[in-house]
Amino acid sequence: MPISSLRYRAWREKAMKGLFFLSAAFSLLALGAIILYLFANGLPFIAKIGFFSFFFSTTWAPLATLPQYGIFSMVLATLYVTALSVAIGAGIGLLAAICLFRFVPSRFVTPLRWLIDLLAGIPSVIYGLFGLVVIVPFIRDYVSANGMGYGILSASLVLSIMILPTMVSVSYDALKAVSPLYYEGALALGASREEATFKIVLPAAKSGIFAGLVLSTGRALGETMAVIMVIGGSPQLPVSLTESVRTLTANIAMGANELTSDALSALVATGVVLFVFALILNLSFSFLRGKEGGHV
Amino acid sequence: MSDLKAFRRSRNFFASLKITSMVALGLSLVALVSIVLFVLIRGTGNITFQLLFGRYGTSPSIWPAFLGTLLLIAVAVGAAAPIGIASAIFLSEYAERDFWLIRCLRIATETLAGIPSIVYGLFGYLVFVVACGWGYSLLGGGLTLAIMILPLIVRSTEESLLAVPMALREGSYALGAGKVRTIFAVVLPSASEGILTSLILAMGRVVSESAVLIMTVGMVVNIVPVSPLSAGTSLALDIYYFASFGYPEEASATAVVLLVFVLSLNLLAFLLARLFERKKGLHGQS
Amino acid sequence: MDNLDWAFPSSAVEVKDLTLHYGPYEALKRVSLKAKAKELTALIGPSGCGKSTFLRSLNRMNDLIVGCKIEGQVLIGGVDIYAKKMDVSLLRKRVGMVFQKPNPFPMSIYDNIAFAPRTFGIRKKEELDAIVIASLRKASIFEEVKDRLRESALALSGGQQQRLCIARALAASPQILLLDEPTSALDPISTAKIEDLLAVLKSTVTIIIVTHNLQQAGRIADTTAFFLLGEIVESGTTEDLFRRPKDKRTENYITGRFG
Numbered sequence: 070m071p072i073s074s075l076r077y078r079a080w081r082e083k084a085m086k087g088l089f090f091l092s093a094a095f096s097l098l099a100l101g102a103i104i105l106y107l108f109a110n111g112l113p114f115i116a117k118i119g120f121f122s123f124f125f126s127t128t129w130a131p132l133a134t135l136p137q138y139g140i141f142s143m144v145l146a147t148l149y150v151t152a153l154s155v156a157i158g159a160g161i162g163l164l165a166a167i168c169l170f171r172f173v174p175s176r177f178v179t180p181l182r183w184l185i186d187l188l189a190g191i192p193s194v195i196y197g198l199f200g201l202v203v204i205v206p207f208i209r210d211y212v213s214a215n216g217m218g219y220g221i222l223s224a225s226l227v228l229s230i231m232i233l234p235t236m237v238s239v240s241y242d243a244l245k246a247v248s249p250l251y252y253e254g255a256l257a258l259g260a261s262r263e264e265a266t267f268k269i270v271l272p273a274a275k276s277g278i279f280a281g282l283v284l285s286t287g288r289a290l291g292e293t294m295a296v297i298m299v300i301g302g303s304p305q306l307p308v309s310l311t312e313s314v315r316t317l318t319a320n321i322a323m324g325a326n327e328l329t330s331d332a333l334s335a336l337v338a339t340g341v342v343l344f345v346f347a348l349i350l351n352l353s354f355s356f357l358r359g360k361e362g363g364h365v
Numbered sequence: 366m367s368d369l370k371a372f373r374r375s376r377n378f379f380a381s382l383k384i385t386s387m388v389a390l391g392l393s394l395v396a397l398v399s400i401v402l403f404v405l406i407r408g409t410g411n412i413t414f415q416l417l418f419g420r421y422g423t424s425p426s427i428w429p430a431f432l433g434t435l436l437l438i439a440v441a442v443g444a445a446a447p448i449g450i451a452s453a454i455f456l457s458e459y460a461e462r463d464f465w466l467i468r469c470l471r472i473a474t475e476t477l478a479g480i481p482s483i484v485y486g487l488f489g490y491l492v493f494v495v496a497c498g499w500g501y502s503l504l505g506g507g508l509t510l511a512i513m514i515l516p517l518i519v520r521s522t523e524e525s526l527l528a529v530p531m532a533l534r535e536g537s538y539a540l541g542a543g544k545v546r547t548i549f550a551v552v553l554p555s556a557s558e559g560i561l562t563s564l565i566l567a568m569g570r571v572v573s574e575s576a577v578l579i580m581t582v583g584m585v586v587n588i589v590p591v592s593p594l595s596a597g598t599s600l601a602l603d604i605y606y607f608a609s610f611g612y613p614e615e616a617s618a619t620a621v622v623l624l625v626f627v628l629s630l631n632l633l634a635f636l637l638a639r640l641f642e643r644k645k646g647l648h649g650q651s
Numbered sequence: 652m653d654n655l656d657w658a659f660p661s662s663a664v665e666v667k668d669l670t671l672h673y674g675p676y677e678a679l680k681r682v683s684l685k686a687k688a689k690e691l692t693a694l695i696g697p698s699g700c701g702k703s704t705f706l707r708s709l710n711r712m713n714d715l716i717v718g719c720k721i722e723g724q725v726l727i728g729g730v731d732i733y734a735k736k737m738d739v740s741l742l743r744k745r746v747g748m749v750f751q752k753p754n755p756f757p758m759s760i761y762d763n764i765a766f767a768p769r770t771f772g773i774r775k776k777e778e779l780d781a782i783v784i785a786s787l788r789k790a791s792i793f794e795e796v797k798d799r800l801r802e803s804a805l806a807l808s809g810g811q812q813q814r815l816c817i818a819r820a821l822a823a824s825p826q827i828l829l830l831d832e833p834t835s836a837l838d839p840i841s842t843a844k845i846e847d848l849l850a851v852l853k854s855t856v857t858i859i860i861v862t863h864n865l866q867q868a869g870r871i872a873d874t875t876a877f878f879l880l881g882e883i884v885e886s887g888t889t890e891d892l893f894r895r896p897k898d899k900r901t902e903n904y905i906t907g908r909f910g
Binding site for chain 3: 461462530532533535536537538539540541542543546550551554555
């Protein structure tokens with residue numbers, strides 16, 4: 070039977086379409102499975118402990134004789150670290166992108182971008198290693214008031230370096246995408262090059278830059294390895310920038326050995342909280358992006 | 366008079382912003398370069414034959430980690446690539462008429478991409494370590510990584526497919542080819558460079574990942590894995606282990622190895638792009 | 652319909668009251684036309700009047716467009732090509748198409764030509780070689796490329812690429828060849844070469860060509876139809892249409908008053 074017999078071909082068209090569809094549906098399936106496993110294991114636990122005492126209590130002691138499961142210290146630490154690292158990293162990244170875009174001679178731009186993109190591929194453990202061996206001792210010896218190197222400050226510094234390449238890349242592309250007519254128009258009206266760039270081009274690129282911001286925030290929020298190597302790991306309420314604390318991600322990673330069934334469910338519940346945070350971040354981004362008329 | 370002052374002040378302010386931005390660029394470059402330099406300086410001296418290829422006895426070896434990493438790449442990319450490419454084909458070639466279907470699938474892909482890696486680790490633990498009863502295993506880690514890199518592959522494959530001009534497809538249809546033949550004989554070959562690049566980048570992702578593995582493969586640093594179901598470790602995970610358990614020299618040395626690995630992958634992607642430029646049209650597919 | 656050698660009983664085309672909608676927009680309004688077998692029919696008219704849409708209805712390329720609705724009949728050799736049992740692949744084998752902008756595949760010249768035969772099951776090297784050479788000859792391009800069949804088709808000039816596309820379409824053994832403004836993107840010399848080869852080709856293959864170029868229609872077409880705003884205003888032998896147009900709009904277009 071020749072391969073190109075018509076009946077076979079009709080069958081083949083249908084079969085392949087089905088195969089392709091199933092593969093595409095797999096993403097949906099995987100997402101469903103993840104949500105199912107997390108929520109099925111985590112929600113009942115939260116219900117059992119009570120949402121308020123789970124989320125807002127600051128005592129985390131799953132292996133004590135009277136186990137306590139309060140994650141608020143971790144929530145705070147996560148928020149502090151994310152906010153600080155994004156403030157530093159995205160801020161510097163944006164300024165660096167502007168410099169690359171406008172104030173660097175064009176023959177240097179491609180090699181510099183190439184360099185920065187290359188550095189975007191450095192694994193997060195290596196950032197953690199750098200943080201552990203360079204940043205933590207530095208903070209401990211020259212900055213810290215209490216002689217402690219671990220903590221929110223170190224973690225934020227490490228994370229801000231980590232999100233630099235992303236922020237620079239995305240912001241640069243956003244700036245590049247702005248029509249050069251805006252810049253030329255501003256110059257023609259008498260603005261200096263810097264004024265034209267900061268007052269006209271930068272605002273025009275804001276949706277792309279905002280996308281970069283959200284990306285960076287997501288990375289900072291979800292990072293685990295770089296954080297656990299420099300933040301200390303003690304589940305206490307963060308009061309200063311240089312004391313040993315934990316983020317939500319660190320809580321899950323570090324608790325991986327505490328495996329009573331309740332402790333495991335507590336970890337899953339922490340994962341649920343983290344998942345919801347990430348979801349809120351992504352959804353509000355998509356929503357805002359949709360509102361601006363589909364700009365990206 | 367006051368106009369001139371305000372004008373000058375504004376000019377100076379923005380000029381100072383320019384200087385700030387140059388400082389920012391400088392800082393960024395210094396920070397990023399110093400990480401690489403730090404790793405290279407501290408680590409290269411500590412690379413020994415024992416560390417790379419020896420047996421993990423009284424002195425550490427990353428040979429188990431090396432094997433583990435290769436296995437993870439094979440499982441993760443081997444599982445995610447066919448599914449991801451097929452998904453992208455469906456989204457770009459078949460799904461024009463079903464607006465809601467596409468939206469659902471896209472939202473699913475986007476959401477998957479936004480899940481923190483440690484949550485994937487948790488999922489992998491619950492499913493593969495506990496529910497499947499495998500305990501810690503490289504297979505479980507690899508499959509979890511597969512789900513994690515799936516959105517990446519789908520997204521960039523779809524981009525590559527959409528970049529193939531419609532005129533090429535029309536030419537194929539007008540010659541009597543059906544959709545399947547058009548996809549395999551015309552569209553995929555045209556998109557193949559982009560797809561291959563995205564697979565290599567996905568490999569880079571797998572090699573760099575550690576949060577997922579910390580919960581699924583067991584971080585068994587000293588035993589050479591014998592099967593996919595063995596527990597094991599990876600290069601990235603070993604760095605964490607060495608750093609946290611008192612082997613700073615080995616940590617830096619392993620970091621050098623990992624960096625070389627990741628950089629080689631990027632270089633490979635770059636070279637492949639060049640190779641495809643030359644190969645196009647010489648021995649075309651039928 | 653399991654036979655890959657199936658062919659239309661004749662290559663005469665008869666279109667009856669063809670109406671086509673893109674969504675709410677009516678692109679073709681009750682168009683009727685007869686194209687005689689083994690002759691060259693030209694479709695002329697100003698831009699955007701439905702000529703290309705009409706052409707694409709003859710090999711059901713409009714099926715690819717979402718929201719496209721067709722009423723009326725298209726008969727080739729008496730066979731309704733929109734009937735349920737019509738295999739679209741076979742239709743397109745027998746009704747070939749060349750596009751306005753050359754679209755060679757990013758493959759070798761050989762593989763481009765061999766694409767259609769391979770689609771329809773021909774695998775033996777000797778058979779493929781024969782078809783490739785014959786098709787390139789019919790498209791008047793064999794001499795120019797015979798030494799570089801394995802090189803990329805993209806390395807050819809625009810005019811050569813278009814003749815390659817004609818050869819590629821001919822390799823499928825079509826009974827009808829549809830050409831959508833095939834020379835509008837080409838220089839005069841390439842245009843002349845293609846017009847010459849079409850004049851020879853029409854004795855074996857029915858040709859329907861959309862063209863903006865009135866002189867071109869005058870040179871090579873046996874029958875000409877004038878399209879305006881989705882309708883055929885007038886059609887007839889080329890000489891009758893050009894010398895003695897019956898409709899004032901036709902006369903205006905031909906004498907250059909608009910379009």
